Amino acid sequence: MSPLYCAAVDLGATSGRVIVGTWSDHQLTTTEVHRFPNAIFSLGQHDYWNITSLWAEVRTGLTKAAASLPKGATLSSVGVDTWGVDHALLNDEGRLVFPTHAYRDARTQAGLNSLLNTRAALARIYAATGIPAVFFNSSFQLAETVASNPAITDLATRCLFLPDYFNYLLSGKMTNGFAIASTTQLLDVHGDDWSREALDYFRVPPTWLTKPVKTGSKLGRVKGLPELAKTTVVAVPGHDTTCAYDAMPAAPEGGDIFLSSGTWSLVGFENDAPILGPEALAARVANDRTGRGEYRPLVNVIGLWLLERTLDAFPSRPTKDREWRALIKAAATLPAPKCLIDVADPAFANPKSMKAAIDAHLKARKAKPPRELAGYMRLICDSLGQGHADVIQRFQEFSGKTFHRVLMVGGGAKNRLLCQATANASGLPVHAFQLEGSAIGNLANQLIALKAVKNLAAFRASLSQQLKPTVYTPAG
Ligand code: LRH
Numbered sequence: 001m002s003p004l005y006c007a008a009v010d011l012g013a014t015s016g017r018v019i020v021g022t023w024s025d026h027q028l029t030t031t032e033v034h035r036f037p038n039a040i041f042s043l044g045q046h047d048y049w050n051i052t053s054l055w056a057e058v059r060t061g062l063t064k065a066a067a068s069l070p071k072g073a074t075l076s077s078v079g080v081d082t083w084g085v086d087h088a089l090l091n092d093e094g095r096l097v098f099p100t101h102a103y104r105d106a107r108t109q110a111g112l113n114s115l116l117n118t119r120a121a122l123a124r125i126y127a128a129t130g131i132p133a134v135f136f137n138s139s140f141q142l143a144e145t146v147a148s149n150p151a152i153t154d155l156a157t158r159c160l161f162l163p164d165y166f167n168y169l170l171s172g173k174m175t176n177g178f179a180i181a182s183t184t185q186l187l188d189v190h191g192d193d194w195s196r197e198a199l200d201y202f203r204v205p206p207t208w209l210t211k212p213v214k215t216g217s218k219l220g221r222v223k224g225l226p227e228l229a230k231t232t233v234v235a236v237p238g239h240d241t242t243c244a245y246d247a248m249p250a251a252p253e254g255g256d257i258f259l260s261s262g263t264w265s266l267v268g269f270e271n272d273a274p275i276l277g278p279e280a281l282a283a284r285v286a287n288d289r290t291g292r293g294e295y296r297p298l299v300n301v302i303g304l305w306l307l308e309r310t311l312d313a314f315p316s317r318p319t320k321d322r323e324w325r326a327l328i329k330a331a332a333t334l335p336a337p338k339c340l341i342d343v344a345d346p347a348f349a350n351p352k353s354m355k356a357a358i359d360a361h362l363k364a365r366k367a368k369p370p371r372e373l374a375g376y377m378r379l380i381c382d383s384l385g386q387g388h389a390d391v392i393q394r395f396q397e398f399s400g401k402t403f404h405r406v407l408m409v410g411g412g413a414k415n416r417l418l419c420q421a422t423a424n425a426s427g428l429p430v431h432a433f434q435l436e437g438s439a440i441g442n443l444a445n446q447l448i449a450l451k452a453v454k455n456l457a458a459f460r461a462s463l464s465q466q467l468k469p470t471v472y473t474p475a476g
């Protein structure tokens with residue numbers, strides 16, 4: 001059979017990429033054709049995304065993707081995944097009627113406090129949606145937009161979450177995708193449609209949303225890019241984390257817990273049922289859904305955002321691979337920190353200075369801040385390792401499952417200090433895979449929609465044969 005070519009558009013909060021996947025002889029090979037930085041922009045008191053420039057980068061990437069193919073070949077499909085929870089408000093003509101806020105904007109704080117302070121409502125919303133009250137949820141963002149700009153309910157007719165919005169720009173079809181819908185705190189945890197209870201509580205107009213389309217739905221041909229006129233837009237799981245989990249070469253018999261390690265550390269597993277109740281709520285378990293409809297209980301641990309933002313305070317920050325390796329080596333030779341930071345402290349969500357926030361956190365615990373960058377690197381990796389282990393422990397208690405391995409993908413899988421710290425703290429071997437998890441999961445879902453691959457289990461089996469992990473065994 002001749003090879004099949006697909007393009008994955010994978011947009012993260014700090015960088016985006018377009019990757020071409022070639023499916024040939026039951027194997028996937030990938031080529032990154034375009035990579036670009038992404039960042040939050042502050043204007044006045046608020047934080048936004050530059051959607052226009054992201055769209056320009058997507059177009060550039062797709063043009064490069066088409067140009068990268070052998071003569072006469074075409075891209076069969078394209079799929080888009082993005083970071084979670086952010087969205088675009090549009091009118092019927094598809095015009096943006098409200099700026100696209102970035103999820104770290106502090107505008108949701110009052111709404112969050114109000115729900116956290118009303119125990120009955122908090123429990124009710126968790127029982128209805130399976131999503132805990134976290135500052136960045138789409139629900140709090142939409143509630144704030146409606147409360148502070150009441151005229152928006154006349155101006156906007158549709159709410160598209162970011163992957164839905166890019167699918168719309170590509171295909172001309174306005175849809176809401178299922179996997180991304182499940183992260184919003186507005187979807188019914190027991191069904192496949194929006195939760196009336198949550199929409200009412202957050203005062204989100206139900207007409208802004210339509211019943212989520214199934215993963216794998218074909219949304220039509222790409223419009224406005226002549227090189228892709230024959231390319232079909234496929235609704236992959238639009239949430240980057242869902243795609244990253246789909247790329248985990250998991251053992252078919254189970255026993256794996258997943259860690260997608262990047263700006264966030266996303267620790268979770270796949271389950272037939274949601275994990276609900278007061279303890280799960282207190283542990284901030286999010287019952288996101290896979291593209292197949294199953295549950296993906298997960299906890300968001302703050303992740304390498306801690307490091308990315310701490311580096312802002314160090315002009316000598318590493319940029320080249322060699323410099324990263326030297327920093328990790330220097331950090332590994334330091335003695336283990338006497339006091340770890342509690343990575344769940346909300347003070348780390350979006351401080352003006354992360355280094356100052358870490359120093360203040362340590363001083364409040366009567367511990368000394370590190371003296372140099374390597375010390376922060378060591379402290380952050382060990383603290384994140386402990387944060388990962390705490391979540392794994394809670395999941396074993398909640399689910400009654402015993403996990404045998406941690407499967408790790410994402411940028412953090414390249415950081416041996418972080419991998420080892422996770423193995424040591426959890427007592428489980430960490431299998432770290434060097435792969436662009438979200439893009440690979442995105443491509444897998446396109447191949448399944450195109451019927452080139454039977455199902456996700458078959459894809460994962462083929463991936464397991466191709467990949468060799470680095471295994472970190474727990475010390476001691
Ligand atoms: C990671 C991620 C994560 C959260 C956050 C807002 O990119 O998608 O799962 O939802 O962004």
